[in-house]
Amino acid sequence: MNAFIKWFKIIRPQTLFAALCPVVAGLLIAAKDRGLDGIVAVVTVLSALSLQVFCNLVNDYYDFVRGADKKGRQGNARALAEGTVGLKEIRVAIFITLAFVLFTGAFLIFKGGLPIILIGISSILFGYLYTATSHSLAYLGIADLFVFVYFGLLAVGGTVYLQTGCFSAQSLLTGAVCGSISTCVLIINNIRDRADDKAVNKKTFVVRFGLKAGYGEMLFFILLAMTCTICCYSLSWNSLMVLPLAALFVSTLKADGSQYNRCLLFAGLNNLIFVILTAITLFM
Numbered sequence: 001m002n003a004f005i006k007w008f009k010i011i012r013p014q015t016l017f018a019a020l021c022p023v024v025a026g027l028l029i030a031a032k033d034r035g036l037d038g039i040v041a042v043v044t045v046l047s048a049l050s051l052q053v054f055c056n057l058v059n060d061y062y063d064f065v066r067g068a069d070k071k072g073r074q075g076n077a078r079a080l081a082e083g084t085v086g087l088k089e090i091r092v093a094i095f096i097t098l099a100f101v102l103f104t105g106a107f108l109i110f111k112g113g114l115p116i117i118l119i120g121i122s123s124i125l126f127g128y129l130y131t132a133t134s135h136s137l138a139y140l141g142i143a144d145l146f147v148f149v150y151f152g153l154l155a156v157g158g159t160v161y162l163q164t165g166c167f168s169a170q171s172l173l174t175g176a177v178c179g180s181i182s183t184c185v186l187i188i189n190n191i192r193d194r195a196d197d198k199a200v201n202k203k204t205f206v207v208r209f210g211l212k213a214g215y216g217e218m219l220f221f222i223l224l225a226m227t228c229t230i231c232c233y234s235l236s237w238n239s240l241m242v243l244p245l246a247a248l249f250v251s252t253l254k255a256d257g258s259q260y261n262r263c264l265l266f267a268g269l270n271n272l273i274f275v276i277l278t279a280i281t282l283f284m
Helices: 002-010 013-033 038-065 087-112 114-129 143-164 169-192 194-199 205-209 211-233 237-254 259-283
Strands: none
Touching: 002 087, 013 038, 013 143, 013 169, 013 259, 038 087, 038 114, 038 143, 087 114, 087 143, 114 143, 143 169, 169 194, 169 205, 169 211, 169 237, 169 259, 194 205, 205 211, 211 237, 211 259, 237 259
16 A cells, blocks of 8 residues: 555646546537547547657656756655655656556557557656756757647647547647646746756746746736637537636735645646536536
């Protein structure tokens, strides 16, 4: 049981909403349009969650190796930095998780063909290149754009495509909302960690351009999420998303130190709120 709890914490379960919510949003759109293939839906969810775990493990491994994750960090404790697990164990976990990603991905490729091959391969590369190389996306300050695309546009669009065989404007706009919220999660994380990131030459957007630029970037994605929500769903239940999104931005402006951790939780909750409001809008 202790081992289970240890590894459950290591995979960072609080981050799984970022992978799960856009997939669920895509499934809701597909269900309203043409109904669902249950097996494909379950495998899609499992594939998305395992890919997120893979990304988390790779990120933790290379951030520790590069010195970005240290004991006593402001964010949630990292197992490698705290010494509760070794590098060899994390490497094994990475390969096991990758094997599961490839297994579920092969099934989805059989169902979806070339578009899913492209999404799948590029998603794995994104997960690896996020922190794994000397020119990693996170260290170059361009990871934000990739988070928007992969945790939004492609996650929702790919899920809808697997169920319906086509992409749609609705899936694109819904994906933009989910992607914007997930990007805000990354921005808040980078605002919180800006001093530690600067010390190890991790040139996130916030480190490169400053705190005010980070707030400006977050405001852009907040407004984008609001705009896409209203354009896609008009004055429906989804329009209520402007309230938690506005509250997220204001709370981040007022936060300091460990208070950013609550903002991160609230940002993840925004994705869940959006999915719930989408379900209400589509089926009530």
